[in-house]
Amino acid sequence: MTNHGVNRESFGARIWRRTLQGVGVKLGLAWVGLLVFVAVFAPFLANSMPLLMSKDGVISAPVLHYLNIEDVWVLSSFFLALAVFRLRISTVRRILLFLLGSAVVAVCANLWVKPPVLVIYDDFRIPAYTEVNWRIMPPVPYAPTDYLRDLGSKGLEAPFQSEGHLHLMGTEENGADVLSRMIHAARIALSIGLIASGIALTIGVVVGGLMGYFSGIVDMLGMRLVEIFEDIPTLFLLLTFVAFFGRSLYMMMVIIGVTSWSGYARFVRTEFLKLRKQDYVQAAVASGLPLSSILFRHMLPNGVAPLLVSVSFGIAGAILAEATLSFLGLGVVDAPSWGQMLDQAVKSSTFNWWMAVFPGGAIFMTVFAYNLIGESFRDAIDPKLSGQSEAKP
Amino acid sequence: MLTYLLRRLLLMIPTLLGITLIVFTVMAMSPGGISAQTLVGGMDMKPEERLALLNYYNKRYGLDKPAPVQYLHWLNNVSPIGFIADEQGNYTRFSLSKGMDLGTSFQYGRPVADILAERIPITLLLNLITIPVTYLLAIWVGMKSASERGGVFDVGMGMSMLALWSIPTMLAGVLLLGFFANVQHFQWFPTAGIGSREAQDMPFLPHWQETGFVRGFLLDRIWHLALPVLCLSYGGFAALAKLTRTSILENLNSDYARTARAKGVAEHDVLWRHVFRNSLLPLITISAGLLPSLLAGSLIVENIFSINGMGQLAVEAVKGRDRELVLSITWISGFLTLIGYLLADFCYTLADPRVSYD
Numbered sequence: 001m002t003n004h005g006v007n008r009e010s011f012g013a014r015i016w017r018r019t020l021q022g023v024g025v026k027l028g029l030a031w032v033g034l035l036v037f038v039a040v041f042a043p044f045l046a047n048s049m050p051l052l053m054s055k056d057g058v059i060s061a062p063v064l065h066y067l068n069i070e071d072v073w074v075l076s077s078f079f080l081a082l083a084v085f086r087l088r089i090s091t092v093r094r095i096l097l098f099l100l101g102s103a104v105v106a107v108c109a110n111l112w113v114k115p116p117v118l119v120i121y122d123d124f125r126i127p128a129y130t131e132v133n134w135r136i137m138p139p140v141p142y143a144p145t146d147y148l149r150d151l152g153s154k155g156l157e158a159p160f161q162s163e164g165h166l167h168l169m170g171t172e173e174n175g176a177d178v179l180s181r182m183i184h185a186a187r188i189a190l191s192i193g194l195i196a197s198g199i200a201l202t203i204g205v206v207v208g209g210l211m212g213y214f215s216g217i218v219d220m221l222g223m224r225l226v227e228i229f230e231d232i233p234t235l236f237l238l239l240t241f242v243a244f245f246g247r248s249l250y251m252m253m254v255i256i257g258v259t260s261w262s263g264y265a266r267f268v269r270t271e272f273l274k275l276r277k278q279d280y281v282q283a284a285v286a287s288g289l290p291l292s293s294i295l296f297r298h299m300l301p302n303g304v305a306p307l308l309v310s311v312s313f314g315i316a317g318a319i320l321a322e323a324t325l326s327f328l329g330l331g332v333v334d335a336p337s338w339g340q341m342l343d344q345a346v347k348s349s350t351f352n353w354w355m356a357v358f359p360g361g362a363i364f365m366t367v368f369a370y371n372l373i374g375e376s377f378r379d380a381i382d383p384k385l386s387g388q389s390e391a392k393p
Numbered sequence: 394m395l396t397y398l399l400r401r402l403l404l405m406i407p408t409l410l411g412i413t414l415i416v417f418t419v420m421a422m423s424p425g426g427i428s429a430q431t432l433v434g435g436m437d438m439k440p441e442e443r444l445a446l447l448n449y450y451n452k453r454y455g456l457d458k459p460a461p462v463q464y465l466h467w468l469n470n471v472s473p474i475g476f477i478a479d480e481q482g483n484y485t486r487f488s489l490s491k492g493m494d495l496g497t498s499f500q501y502g503r504p505v506a507d508i509l510a511e512r513i514p515i516t517l518l519l520n521l522i523t524i525p526v527t528y529l530l531a532i533w534v535g536m537k538s539a540s541e542r543g544g545v546f547d548v549g550m551g552m553s554m555l556a557l558w559s560i561p562t563m564l565a566g567v568l569l570l571g572f573f574a575n576v577q578h579f580q581w582f583p584t585a586g587i588g589s590r591e592a593q594d595m596p597f598l599p600h601w602q603e604t605g606f607v608r609g610f611l612l613d614r615i616w617h618l619a620l621p622v623l624c625l626s627y628g629g630f631a632a633l634a635k636l637t638r639t640s641i642l643e644n645l646n647s648d649y650a651r652t653a654r655a656k657g658v659a660e661h662d663v664l665w666r667h668v669f670r671n672s673l674l675p676l677i678t679i680s681a682g683l684l685p686s687l688l689a690g691s692l693i694v695e696n697i698f699s700i701n702g703m704g705q706l707a708v709e710a711v712k713g714r715d716r717e718l719v720l721s722i723t724w725i726s727g728f729l730t731l732i733g734y735l736l737a738d739f740c741y742t743l744a745d746p747r748v749s750y751d
Binding site for chain 1 (some may be wrong): 424552557560567570571572577578607689693695697707708712714723726730
């Protein structure tokens with residue numbers, strides 16, 4: 001008997017199911033998941049102070065004492081995100097609730113968290129911290145800015161080569177542990193990727209949506225703007241922005257976002273040009289709904305699927321852009337980032353493979369992971385390919 | 394055709410204006426901005442010398458004027474037609490043949506046009522070697538994997554091309570330089586530049602002399618360019634190979650290919666004469682976007698391999714806040730990109746007689 005069952009699966013659910021079929025995308029998601037874990041729990045994974053120690057019957061957690069505002073904010077936002085994800089409300093509400101919650105947390109953290117201004121890592125290796133009943137150290141017992149001066153570190157030691165202390169990925173020129181720096185830099189890579197492409201997506205959707213909806217003169221002017229942004233080599237524009245506007249992390253997120261929206265705008269425009277004469281849009285216009293409601297509540301959900309592809313490629317691009325800027329010496333100054341570590345490897349007088357291979361490998365893996373995810377999204381969405389896969393059961 | 398060409402060239406003007414306007418706005422709005430004070434600052438000079446230099450910069454670039462006036466001033470200097478200033482700096486006469494003046498670089502103290510004339514050919518050389526290498530390899534690999542669809546080569550290629558595409562240029566460059574141009578490992582290639590000093594005096598082709606083998610100018614160039622070109626080409630190669638594969642697969646089972654096979658045309662001819670020609674169009678489309686990415690790529694590659702091309706100049710200019718240089722580099726690379734699009738559109742007509750622009 002032929003199967004006459006109606007497929008009640010929604011479009012979004014079908015795309016998710018198809019996307020998750022491949023092996024590559026699972027590997028990609030696993031790597032991104034690992035990165036998120038590492039980024040959120042960085043202070044507990046790589047730090048110089050004990051996680052938990054017991055001295056004369058008093059149990060204390062020195063690492064909690066030294067958490068800074070950013071650490072607290074990232075940790076609580078992470079748990080907030082987990083909690084919000086469990087609530088049974090619509091996705092838009094979830095996102096709004098999460099943004100509101102993390103803003104509140106940020107304000108609270110700024111008010112109440114007062115970490116010690118000066119951290120002297122040598123202190124954690126004096127008897128006050130070492131002669132204890134028992135203590136639990138982080139898996140990587142070195143902070144990213146711990147240069148191990150008291151241990152007589154000469155800097156630049158290959159993996160497993162140093163005497164007395166273990167460095168899985170060696171040390172850099174000043175003696176800091178490479179793995180520890182990489183763990184803390186995962187934060188920069190992830191946040192740059194997400195926030196920069198979030199900004200680009202917002203600008204792209206608004207500009208592209210207006211262009212597609214109004215067409216005519218708005219479309220023509222908008223397309224010229226898109227062309228201008230496409231024709232400037234993005235890296236030149238980024239360089240100019242960064243060199244002239246200072247180098248804070250947040251500035252870089254905004255700048256990468258502002259320079260990479262043109263692709264999204266093109267996508268949304270073509271989708272909206274297709275949708276604007278459809279009956280349900282006309283009905284929404286006829287019922288006198290406000291413009292924002294027509295654009296974002298009625299049209300956008302129907303044109304959003306192809307965007308997923310470019311968003312995942314866009315995240316990869318943003319991470320690469322940050323790494324490139326840092327590599328060219330225009331990145332964030334005060335915190336380690338993967339690109340900056342690669343730059344260090346080049347600038348040092350001798351070539352030390354561990355300083356290049358590990359951070360560079362991390363950039364590669366992350367970019368590769370996002371590209372794999374994007375690729376499988378494309379395969380899932382592309383009607384041509386999906387037709388083939390349905391035909392061959 | 395001529396009207397089409399003319400229209401496209403005229404349409405470039407607003408785009409180029411927009412590009413320079415954006416970059417100029419970024420520079421003008423930046424904290425500190427660009428003023429004569431920031432340029433003069435830091436030098437060890439007597440007060441009156443400092444004042445004289447300040448006045449010179451203000452007069453030469455109009456740095457004491459509001460930003461929109463400065464932009465118009467710069468635009469007038471750069472455009473081939475415009476107003477001519479007299480000795481007092483007043484614009485009196487309109488001229489159609491005044492020529493372009495790209496200005497003088499702040500940090501080099503030389504005309505921007507001279508600096509660019511030295512640097513652009515080097516970057517173009519890099520890119521013009523890279524593009525054919527990329528295309529030939531990519532077409533070969535894409536063709537092979539499409540014709541052996543599902544085979545070991547095809548499956549292996551699918552994943553490894555995506556991986557190759559994801560390798561950051563910086564990582565590849567640093568590793569190549571570190572392992573193959575380094576006394577610690579293998580010193581097979583030179584570390585910097587695009588030619589050695591002594592090769593300037595060598596004859597063009599390699600030959601034997603009484604002193605031994607002389608590598609000649611050509612071989613020396615190739616030896617120097619091997620790593621940078623490798624570094625610049627692998628990313629584009631991976632993307633193009635994937636694209637070639639999909640586009641050939643689309644055409645391989647089409648009606649006209651089946652007809653050709655039914656008529657008894659050899660499989661080789663079906664592939665190269667019929668299918669290949671029809672699969673070229675997406676490759677040409679991509680080639681237009683290839684040039685901007687190559688320009689950006691050469692920015693990184695030139696910095697890693699210390700090649701004095703436009704990419705390195707761009708980084709230096711931006712770091713030194715050299716307004717004239719930054720503006721010129723931006724609009725010239727934008728111009729090259731637009732020319733790339735135009736050339737791609739022309740290649741359509743060559744590849745596909747159905748396309749015409751009349």
